[in-house]
Amino acid sequence: MTVIASKGAGPFIAPAAILSLLVALVPVIFIFYNSTAGGTSTEAFTSILESNLFLRAMRTTVEVSLLASLLSVVLGYVVALHLARQSARRRAALMVLVLLPFWTSILVKSYAFTIILGREGIINSFLSWALGAEVVLPLIFNRVGVMVGMTNYLTPLVVFPVLASLLAIDPALYRAAEIMGAKPARIFLTVTLPLSAPGVLAGALSAAVMSLGFFIVPALMGGKQDIMLANLVDFYTREVLDWNVASAVGVILFALVAIFAVPAMLLRGKQQGAR
Template sequence: MVTSATRGAGPFVAPAAILSLLVALVPIAFILYFSTMEGTSVEPFRTILKSSLFHRAMTTTVVVAFWASIISLVLGYIVALHLARQTARRRAALMVLVLLPFWTSILVKSYAFTIILGREGIINSFLSWLTGAQVALPLIFNRFGVMVGMTNYLTPLIVFPVLASLLAIDPALYRAAEVMGAKPIRIFLTITLPLSAPGVLAGVLSVAVMALGFFIVPALLGGRQDLMLANLVDFYTREVLDWNIASAVGVTLFALVGIFAIPATLIRRTKGRIAS
């Protein structure tokens, strides 16, 4: 569809398009090529489908991504609700706080969590001091650690799309509902929630897409049971040195991400059409 906004966009879009073609599509083509034994067989896919390690990593990936998205949604929605109620100036200031962790490398943040959550980390030391007994809660190298690390990273990605849809709600709707006698809970359930649904959906899908591909967090904060597909790719590439299997796992992950990424893009497009 050519609109006045898209006409003549070629020169502006071309540099970025060419760059992403080179750094993304070409490697992906190589991975596809490797995963099919240079295009001769689907043996690597057969191998991983029979591998219990792959099955476990696949299940872990889906389960972890699911819960990380849900927890991020709940936490992010609450933050967005709070931000939407502030004055524009206060909101701008608080937004910096939401973005602050975003400006820190995920590697640095993950190491920071090992200090906070570790056996002799800040939390356990504090609890030991408080109770006078040796406390060593298992907060790290397990699913809990992975969830903490991932939701910490993903929550801001929920806050922004949800906040945008909350701010788009006409404040007069709240006044009208109040005058008609509605209590705050009913107002939330009948107005706030349904009208912020597009933001929620966009946020959750993009968070899910990111969560599926997590690598550093499960590697640093997870245990042996928290191997995700990205870690499995790493395992086959560097430990087993079987690049065909590694590529097959990579292609599978790519397909999995596609399942979420495609509806996310579609939603964004319909939203844009409604807004225009």
């Protein structure tokens, strides 16, 4: 960013920057202001930090986000690797399939997942038939269900940046590595993986940031314990109408996002600086 800006791109970036400052920064400042009741009180923070409900929700949020991002990155990487090896036409067709879950309503998807993962769902029916005994694996309305639902939504977010990184790798590098006698595994580890790292980082970051704010997937596909911070924001904003507490939860959520985002940005800056 700084490199580009110093080359006189400032005037071109300015309108977008000003707009995003206005529409994003001003409300964020308002939320910070609100969370302390106008800078006069830390009551909202103490009340939530003493609340078992809030602490549990925070733990769940972090756990779910980390695990869901990790799974999405692994799955997304495999998909992107496969897409990168297809012809351009075939790739375009497959990319539509990757985007399909993105365009489907979550209510519809949760219904479909219930049919697949449910007690009498496709998987359990098949296993019961194959093993000749009744199998009822708990695959939905628990953490497993949450992970299936979240990775289904997050994987496309990972696939696209990773794919962009993979496609940017000069094919000559692969040939050079082969000529030097490297086996496929070695090529993957020394060429593909490091060069696609910026995409992985970008994908993982978007997945993590996105999942921190999730609540409808855990609500529909999770168990009773899968309550997220976003649920609490909603509860205090719309039901209790206590905006101080809602803002305080929001500020903490914001801090969590920053914990994920800042190291990733620094790492990225380092990588770009190194090139």
